[in-house]
Amino acid sequence: MAESTLSTLNAEEKPRSESIFQNLGSIIYDRVKDKKEKYRHYNLERVQEEAFATFFDLAQEYTSIDVLYLISVAVPKEFLGLESALHILDFKTSRLEKVCDSVQGLIPPEKRVQSGLNILEHPYETHNCMIFPIRGNEALTQLIPFLSKSPILGLFEICPKEGMDTKRRFFLEKFTNRIGFNLHQKMLIQQNINHLKFINQLVSDIEHNVISPNMYYRLFLIRLKKSLVTYGQAQERLGNLLGSVKDLDEGLSRELSEICQCIQRNNQSLEEDWKALSKHYEHTSLFLETLLRRDHFEKGTYVLRRQVCNFRAEIIEPLLERYIPIFEKKKIMIDNLLESVPDEEVTLFVDKGLISQVFDNLFSNAVKYVQQVEDELGNKIKLLSYNRQILKDFFGKGINGFRFNFFTTGKPLSMEESRKIFEEGYRAASAGKERGTGHGLSFVKNVVEIHGGRVGCEPQKFGNLFYFILPLKG
Structure with a gap:
């Protein structure tokens, strides 16, 4: 029955799985065609296409967020002769800070100050510059805590605004979007690296503060069992004395008998408690040592010890x-x-x-x-x-x-x-x-x-x- 049932389930799952992949393939091909038509419609200038290609190549070549900042301001300056500055939201303080510009390069973290620009969801102009919002990937927004309400990562400031025709402005909007997607991915990578460092430290703390101290409970249970054995032997000796005392002093014998019965009841109760504690210890220790095994965290999956x-x-x-x-x-x-x-x-x-x-x-x-x-x-x-x-x-x-x-x-x-x-x-x-x-x-x-x-x-x-x-x- 089990084999036939599994075969039925597998038979049902197979076409379902194939259908999902076929639908996904169809969606992607449609998106490729759509992008192809859009790029034809964009009708970008040769220098703008080269700027895009240079940005993508270098953004993939380097993994550092700081290097991405530099690439973002260097490309508009080299290809279009425009000065620019990046203003990024600090997720710890939720304030907008200028982190890099095309004149002085990277700004050291200790010298960054709060930016006076307004965070808007659409491009706008200041006295001499154009400001473009840097958007992250909306599908990834929930993965970075400070983006839970808005997908905006910061602002891209381009100067001067004079001579900024519609076509150049359109290109800079698209270029800023590329900055946002790449920045978002690198932020996630850095967040994951920090997360892994924390987990590894946490595992070390667990081993030191949970697993190792838990072994002392085992020693405690062993000592408790030895004490119970000793008390049992003492009770047995007391029981042997009762016979000889009974003929000498009936009142004393009766009192000793009551004491012996009390000890016996307490020993039985302690024995039951010891058994319950031992089972609880074995169960808890097994689960702790299995789930909090260092190998799981290092490999990123359950590692079996068969x-x-x-x-x-x-x-x-x-x-x-x-x-x-x-x-x-x-x-x-x-x-x-x-x-x-x-x-x-x-x-x-x-x-x-x-x-x-x-x-x-x-x-x-x-x-x-x-x-x-x-x-x-x-x-x-x-x-x-x-x-x-x-x-x-x-x-x-x-x-x-x-x-x-x-x-x-x-x-x-x-x-x-x-x-x-x-x-x-x-x-x-x-x-x-x-x-x-x-x-x-x-x-x-x-x-x-x-x-x-x-x-x-x-x-x-x-x-x-x-x-x-x-x-x-x-």
């Missing part, structure tokens, strides 16, 4: 211990069919920490989204059912698949929703008022696919079946 893993004993059972009380509180029935595949038949070489979080996300979603339904016999049920199966040769000859199925009762998703449910940020209409970001299933998809597996969702009569399939080591 090991042989027993899913039931090492992942599912520890998670169930945490979730079963929650399921019981929400009156969710659990149908566990894992016994249908003995553990010795399954050898999975996975990143235990990441796969644990895959299961955690699926259990967490069950808590939030499972709904009560009425079955064919009229019984009202609120059910979570999960099982696993071996799919022979699923990933090719000799490479079986390990499929984990996770069914919850509720309103079945539409076929469109079931295809989109694993997309980042997507939430189905049936999610209702439940809090969520639409990230959980996207994370599941990402982790499973990095392991070489697949994910899917199959709407069914009384609910929805989510599944993932991993390659099974032979």
Whole structure:
């Protein structure tokens, strides 16, 4: 059933994907034709075309924003004999500053002062100059914080304005637009470089202030366990003394017996607390050390640390211990069919920490989204059912698949929703008022696919079946 379902989904996705690419290709060809006609209509002079070409060549050759400033003022001066100045918005102070001109070149940051020009969205004239707004790429506007309200990055001042005919003004508007697009891209590059530097520093701080100190909790738990053993031995010794004291002093014996029972109750309570703390520590440490792994940040993707893993004993059972009380509180029935595949038949070489979080996300979603339904016999049920199966040769000859199925009762998703449910940020209409970001299933998809597996969702009569399939080591 799994293979046929996946084949159907793939067959549906293929023409859909081809249609998207065909539409995109058609759009781009239309835009190329449109630009071709516009440039014919522009009827630029030879020197203006050379100015454009020089600007584009040098803007691509250099990555520095400061060099782009210099190129922007040098080209009009060299090709058109015009003096110019760049006034750029400082995103930290939100003030307009003169950063470069064709007379003195770059202005050092410490010597930049606030510009007296007005920021308008259309070109305008001053006493002796023309002012053109420098616009960024509107599609990228949201990626730079200070551009959230306006796409204007600054102003381009051209002097003198005398002799500025319509054709030259038109060229300078287009030239200023090219400055804006290139400046916008370089700002984004610089922002990303600064972002990466911050992330790398943050990872170092996490290792130093979170991961390493977390290891001390393990030592604390070990010492606590030793103390519990010592207290247990003391309690045993006290119990042995009770027999000899009983014949000598019945009142003392009774009092010691009460003390012994009190110690025993406290020891049992401490033992339970120790077990709960140990499990919480193991769960939290596994997630912390997996998600905050330095390799993830350095590579820009999840980096796997594979090991042989027993899913039931090492992942599912520890998670169930945490979730079963929650399921019981929400009156969710659990149908566990894992016994249908003995553990010795399954050898999975996975990143235990990441796969644990895959299961955690699926259990967490069950808590939030499972709904009560009425079955064919009229019984009202609120059910979570999960099982696993071996799919022979699923990933090719000799490479079986390990499929984990996770069914919850509720309103079945539409076929469109079931295809989109694993997309980042997507939430189905049936999610209702439940809090969520639409990230959980996207994370599941990402982790499973990095392991070489697949994910899917199959709407069914009384609910929805989510599944993932991993390659099974032979």
